[in-house]
Amino acid sequence: MIGRGSEWCRWEPHxxxxxxxxxNQFGGKSPWDDYLIGIEMLTPKIEALAVTDYYLTETYEKVLEFKRAGRLPDVQLIFPxxxxxxxxxxxRGFVxxxxxxCPDDPDHLEQLQRILQRLQFQAHDDTYNCTRADLITLGKRADNKIIDDHAALRHGATQFKxxxxxxxxxxxESExxxxxxxxxxxxxSGDGTSGIHQAADATVRQEIERFAHIIFSxxxxxxxxxxxxxxxxxDDLKExxxxxxxxxxGSDAHDHKTVGQPTDERYSWIKGGLEFDALRQACIDPEGRAYVGSEPxxxxxxxxxxxxxxxxxxxWMANPEIQLNPGLVAIIxxxxSGKTALADMIAAACDAIPAEAWNTHGAISPSFLARANKLMGEATATLTWGGGTSVTRFLDGRDANDHLSFPRARYLSQQFVEELCSSNGVSDSLIAEIERVIYDTHPHEDREGAIDFEELREYRTSRFxxxxxxEVEAILELSDRIATxxxxxxxxxxxxxxVAQKxxxxENYSKDRAKLVVKGSEVQAARHTEVVTAVQAKQTAIQQFTNQRRAFVSLQDEVKSTRSSRAPELLRQxxxxxQVSNLSVEQWEEFLLIYKGDVDKSLSHYxxxxxxxINAMTGPPLPPPATGVQQIAYFPADADLTALTLNLLTAEMNRLETVIGADKVVRAQYTALTQRITQESAALETLKKRLTDAEGSNARRKDLQTEREEAYGRVFQAIESEQDALLDLYAPLLARLAQSSGTLxxxxxxVRRIVNVxxxxxxxxxxxxxxxxAGPFQGRGALIEVAERMLRTAWETGSAADVQAAMAVFIETHQRDLLRxxxxxxxQQAELRGWLKQxxxxxxxxxxxTVRYEIIYDGTDIRKLSPGTRGIVLLLLYLAxxxxxDRPLIIDQPEENLDPKSVFEELVGLFINAKSKRQVIMVTHNANLVINTDADxxxxxxxxxHSTGGLPLIAYKAGGLENASIRKAVCDILEGGEQAFRERARRLRVRLDR
Known part of the structure; x- marks a missing residue:
């Protein structure tokens, strides 16, 4: 017995x-033949028929006779x-x-008559039972003019209440x-409960509707x-x-025209086998099993x-042909017994078993096909899809996972689930699967050309x-400059x-040199001082131009390096x-960094x-003076010394030195002191410049520190922007979760910042x-404690301005102590200089x-969940x-790591919702997952x-929960099955243990 189980079929209940x-308006020469043809020609076809009559079952019995004679071939179930x-x-009238x-009992008509006989009507000083004879008697007593039994029956039926x-x-009272x-x-409102309008009858209406199992509407x-x-x-309805x-x-047809033709094609559809128990199941699960509309x-x-x-x-397959329901299929x-074997075979034909699973041989593998791989021989599995296509695969995996194969189903095998939900920690696969679902929630046009979540995330966050x-690089550079x-x-x-020392x-050198001046040569000494000063000024000016020239040459080298290496590398980066800009090579060339002007020409000119x-200020070299001409000045006394060349001034300075001293020794001393004074004067000027530069460092440092603080703030602006981008990435799924309820x-x-203080x-x-x-940061952990108190909150949750302010207070409060x-x-200036930068x-x-996104379940990061709860998250992912x-979802024992309460509270609703959108095939031994999900x-x-060296004979039978033998198997095999059935039906007066 391999049935598809519960499928939508058209029922005619009235x-x-x-x-x-x-x-009775069924006229014509052959009303019964016309009636039967009308039903047989209907589209969509009626497969379950409830023959209706007032108080009696004679027309029902007549239809059964025609069915036994071969009429109504499509109608598989007929009941009164x-x-x-x-x-x-x-x-209008009465309710x-x-x-x-139910027609299953061979004596159901006899039993029904016994029930009807107990219904009585008091009138004309007599009691009438609900039987054909009493209805006729009542009709004649109510109207003594009626003689015909048929007319009396009709009249009696109108009177009997x-x-x-x-x-x-x-x-x-009747079992x-x-x-x-x-x-x-x-x-x-005509003959139904909506027609009860009197306020005093509201309770009566509620009692009638409470007693009813089904509403005709x-x-x-x-x-x-x-x-x-x-x-x-x-909950209100339950109470x-x-x-x-x-x-x-139903059509409530009383004539041929309306047979099976309800208004606006409002047909009744029941999901289940063509047996009365399907109607019982519809009473237990109205939303999932009953529907009124033109199509199911x-x-x-x-x-x-x-x-x-x-x-x-x-x-080894006792019944190799197995039909599958398009909804929820439960393998028990x-x-x-071969539960996983069937799931494996279906998954294999769907190319849904990964390569590594095929390679896991041996008795320890949870996969049937992996364990029995060497016994498969030439066995194949052929799947036929609802669209008409079919595919065949060998069950030993020889043709699995080729370069053209694509998994046509999602298979959550035991091995797959165990790996993703292992107690050893969350594998990358679980995170990857969640990210894949997030990626899939984005419309194609919003994916920016990304092929997966990681790439989309990179696109959205790379800018920040x-x-x-x-900004970090700028902070490093600014910090180096601040340290300087x-x-x-x-x-x-x-x-x-x-400077004071110099x-x-x-002053001492000048005094010493003055003592070397020979009497009578004071004027020459004074002139010598003037010339020396002019020489020093000229040398300083020439040095400046020399430094400029050196900078120009170095700049030439940098320009060459930028052109040959740096600019091309920046372009490559x-x-x-x-890459997604898709610019051509020619378009990218526009982004090559080049200098605005002709810097080569400019630098050569500079x-x-x-x-x-330099040449103009140095002047041409002068020949050595002739003997005896040292007394002749190189230029007039009133000459502008600043306009003279260095060589000319130097020659005059040397000449004056020869006339100031009386002898060679004195002249040598004078010359040496003059050189020393010149050197020290140059050193003094350098020190003065450094001093001036150092005295301005305070203001420059403050400006640089302000820039650094602003750059530090911009770092956190970038972090905030990255967080916003990530939240936007999750927005479609977050919006859905916000509107959901229950487990979802x-x-x-x-998305939050993770701070490792x-x-x-x-x-x-x-x-x-x-x-x-000695100091406030002497002990181990003292600095960390201060940072925890002063910086952590701002780092974790503060805005860029908050972080800037917190760091400013931290520096102002503790920088001196830290430097101590x-x-x-x-x-140790060199060492200290390096330390300050560090x-x-x-x-x-x-x-x-760091910015990290977290997937949480019930407020807890999934990394910290138990394996069982991770299993819920995994199933939530695939089911909801x-x-x-929309491919078939095949799951092997989803309840494996879950307690029974979790199964019922967390999973049942997920399976019910999932089966309305995709085919779900699950292997299970949990009664709740079979019964409370109303498996189709x-x-x-x-x-x-087991046979030696071979496989045991595996047999399967299948059907829906409305089938008594299937329900018995569920109760016999699944622990708590009978209790689950009773719990599901406890609010109804419906017996399911038949």
């Missing part, structure tokens, strides 16, 4: 037939619908109730009735109301009416549904990461002392970062100009600070701050969120004894 007691009128007034009777309390008591009769009431508003989607909730109720609609509800796309599995060349069986990198300014600032006192030294200045509501995503502080404590020195812990003294780099470093994937098809696996 149709009269020729000879119906009241309002006994229509009775209650003694409760409606808008009608319908007794829908059933007391509601009596009906309720009769049905409740057979509780097992075999379902009660339906009309909801219309095609009104969409009624259907929404009775499924708990309108003004009352499902007031014993739960939700299916709404069904759609689920998975036919092309994405496996309709048939055929196994060939496998003598004892341990070793690069911005952060640029701090060093200069610290040198002011030293430079002042050195001034004193020059830009091309790499912005060098030539500097050479000209527990899943969420957060310990790592940041440890760098300083271990590498930068001398904690042996420097490992070098002021006398210190600044550490202080403004942000490597300890993976809307872009149950496949029961059974394996015979």
């Amino acid at each position: 149709i009269h037939a020729p000879g119906t007691v009241l309002n 619908n006994v229509e009775i009128r209650l003694d409760v007034a409606a808008k 009608n109730a319908h007794l829908l009777v 059933v007391n509601f309390d009596q009906l309720r008591r009769v049905l409740r 057979w009735a509780k097992t075999n009769i379902l009660v339906a009431v009309a909801a219309g 095609s009104n969409p508003g009624q259907r929404e109301y009775w499924s708990g989607q309108r003004s009352v909730t499902q 007031r009416y014993n739960g939700c109720k299916p709404c069904l609609h 509800p759609r689920s998975a796309m036919p092309s994405q549904v496996i309709s048939h599995l055929s196994i060939s060349n496998a003598d 069986g004892a341990r070793g 990461k690069h911005s952060r990198e640029r 300014e701090i060093e200069k600032e610290a040198s002011v006192a030293t430079l002042k002392a050195q 001034v004193g030294l020059l 830009a091309k790499e970062r912005y 060098i030539t100009w500097a050479d000209g200045q 509501k527990k899943l969420g995503f957060t 310990n790592a940041w502080g440890a760098v300083a404590e271990e590498s930068l600070l001398d904690r042996r020195k 812990h420097a490992p070098y003294g002021s006398d 210190f600044a780099h550490w202080l403004f470093d942000t490597d300890h701050i 969120l993976d809307e872009a994937d 098809q149950i496949i029961v696996a059974d394996a015979g004894p």
Whole structure:
């Protein structure tokens, strides 16, 4: 027995037939033949028929005779619908109730007559039972002019009213009735409960509707109301009416024209096998099992549904042809019965088993095909899809995973689930699967050409990461410059002392030199001083031009290097970062960094100009003076010394030195002192310039520190922008989660900064600070404690301005103390200089701050969840969120790591929702996942004894929960199965243990 289980079939729950007691308009020469042809020609075809008549079953019995004679071939189920009128007034007449009777019992008509006989009507000082004879008698007593029995029967039926309390008591007191009769009431305003308008009768209406199992109505508003989607909730319906109720609609045909033709094609559809129990199941799950409309509800796309599995060349398969339901298929069986074998075979034919699973041989593998690989031989599996295509694969995997194969199903094998939900920690695969679903939630036009989540995330965040990198680099450069300014600032006192020392030294040298001047040569000495001063000024000016020239030459080298190396490399980096721009080679050439002007020409001109200045100020070399002409000056006394060349001034200076001293020794001393004075004067000028520069370092340092603080703030602006980009990346899924409820509501995503204060502080404590020195940061962990208190909150959650302010307060409060812990003294300038740079780099470093997105479930990061809860997240992912994937979902034992409460509370709803969108095939031994999900098809696996060197004979049978033998198998195989059935049906007076 391999049936597809529960499928949507058209039922006709309310149709009269020729000879119906009241309002019989079936005319013509052959009313029965016309009636039967009308049903046989209907589209969509009727497969379950409830023959309706007032109080009697004769027309039902007549239809059965025609069925036995070969008529109504498409109608697989025929059962009686006994229509009775209650003694409760409606808008037009009285409220009608319908007794829908299960025909499975061979004696069901006899039993039904026994029930009907107990319904009595008091009139004319007599009591009348609901039988044909008593209805005729009542008709004649009510109108003594009626003689014909048929006319009396019709009139008696209009008079006979059933007391509601009596009906309720009769049905409740009969075990057979509780097992075999379902009660339906009309909801219309004419002869239905909506017609009860008197306020005093509101309780009566509620009691009637509470007692009924089924509501006869095609009104969409009624259907929404009775499924708990309108003004009352499902809990309200459970409290007031014993739960939700299916709404069904029939043609209520009393003539040939309306046979099977309800208004607006509002046909009744029941999901289940063509047996009365399918109607019982619809009472238990109205929303999932009953529908009124021109077509049944759609689920998975036919092309994405496996309709048939055929196994060939496998003598171990007792029934190699297996039909599959398009909804939820549950495979059950004892341990070793072949449950996983069937899932594996389906997955293999879908190319859904990864290569590594095929290679995992041996008894330890959870895969049937991996364990039995060497026994497969030439066995193949052929899948036929709902769209008509078919595919065949060998069961030993020889043709699996070729370069053209694509998984046509998602297979969550035990091995796959265990790897993703291992207690050893969350694997990259789980994160990758979640990211894939996030990626799929983005419309194609919003994916920016990215092929996966990682690439899309990079596209969305790279701009801000690069911005952060640029600002970090700027901070490093600024810190180096600030360190230099701090060093200069610290040198002011030293430079002042050195300047004063040089001034004193020059004064002493000048005094010493004055003592060497021979009497009578004072004028020459004074002139010598003037010339020396002019020489020093000229040398300084020439040195400036020499420095300029050297800079121009170095700049030439940098220009060449930039052109040949740096600019092309920057262009290459830009091309790499912005590949998606799809710019051509010619377009990219526009982005090659080039100099605005003709810098080669300009630099050559600058060098030539500097050479000209140097040559002009130096002047042509002079020949040595002739003997005896030292007394002749090289230029007039009133000459402008600043306009003379260096060579001319130097020659005059040397000449004057020869006339000042009286002898060679004195002249040599004078010349040496003059050179020393010249050298020291130049050194003094350099010191004065350095002092002036150092005295300005304070202002420059403050400006640089402001720039650095602003750059530090921009780092966090980039971090905030990266966070916003990530949140935007998750926005489609976050929006869906925000509108969801139940289990789905527990899943969420957060983007936050992760701050490792310990790592940041440890760098300083271990590498930068001398904690042996006395001070507030002497002990281990003291700096980290301060950072935790002053910086962590701003780093983690603050805006860029908040972080800037927090760091400014930290520096103002603790910088002096931190510097006191420097490992070098002021006398170790070189070491201290390097340390200051390292210190600044550490202080403004942000490597300890990362942006991380987290997937959370019930407020906890999935990395910290138990394996069982991770399993819930995994199933939540595939069952509820993976809307872009409409392929069949095959799951092997989803409840493996979950407790029974989690299965019921977390998974049942997910499976119910998922089966309306895609085909779901699961292997399970959990009763709740079979019964409370209302599985559409149950496949029961059974394996015979193992044969030596071979496989045991595996047999399967299948059907829906409405099938008694399938329900028995569920109760026998699954622990708690019977209790699950009773729990599911406890709110109804429906017996399911038949």
